[in-house]
Amino acid sequence: CELIYPSKCCACGADGDLLCENCRKGMPFVPEDGSCLLCGMRLESSGICGACLLEERIFERGVFGFYFTGSVREAIHAFKFAGKKEVGKRLVRMVEKRILSLCSEADVIVPIPVSERRLRERGFNQSFILAFEISQILKRPLLFDLLVKARETRDQAQLKREERSKNVKGAFAVEGGKRIQGMKVLLVDDIYTTGCTAREAGRVLLKANPKSLLLFALARAE
Helix, strand or coil, X not given: CCCCCCCECCCCCCECCCCCHHHHHCCCECCXXXXXXXXXXXXXXXXXXXXXXXXXXXXXXXXXXXXCCHHHHHHHHHHHHCCCHHHHHHHHHHCHHHHHHHCCCCCEEEECCCCHHHHHHHCCCHHHHHHHHHHHHHCCXXXXXXXXXXXXCXXXXXXXXXXXXXXXXXXXXXXXXXXXXXXXXXEEEEEECCCHHHHHHHHHHHCCCCCEEEEEEEEECC
């Protein structure tokens, strides 16, 4: 089949691979040293940025793969909007060592849910794909039905920061919360921009009394 329809790089269009070597080499990783431990913002050294110090502490730590720019942006768009699920899995595997190093204490893994409308449009939940791959890496259970969408929301990408917070307020609910009581939960999202979605989901999860929350986002907006 590939002889008839050869693979093209989802980021640059080059023939030969779904994600070519040049694009992979050019992908900017969020540095483990030199970024905020909670939101991934660039810093001169590791620590917590001023903005996060002023916010309510939801997560014990944030773990981020790439900065959402260039070939990373193109690859994630192909993953989310063109149904290239394998691209999402490949990107997770590119940060496998980081996941093993910083997320191995997690007891369970929970993806950010999408609405029924979005699920019908796209055919899948991108955060579930990422979370499933992470569960294979960490060998931890994936609780795909724990966190659910309680109501429809507007597309966050089209909104300003203050609008984003209002948009996701009350958007999530927990079903069967006893399953995470006393556990360290790894919440998985695709793109971290202002953090409004992840923080709102985290607040809801905290009501189920987990031991603590970790956050993984595949990409962090610059």
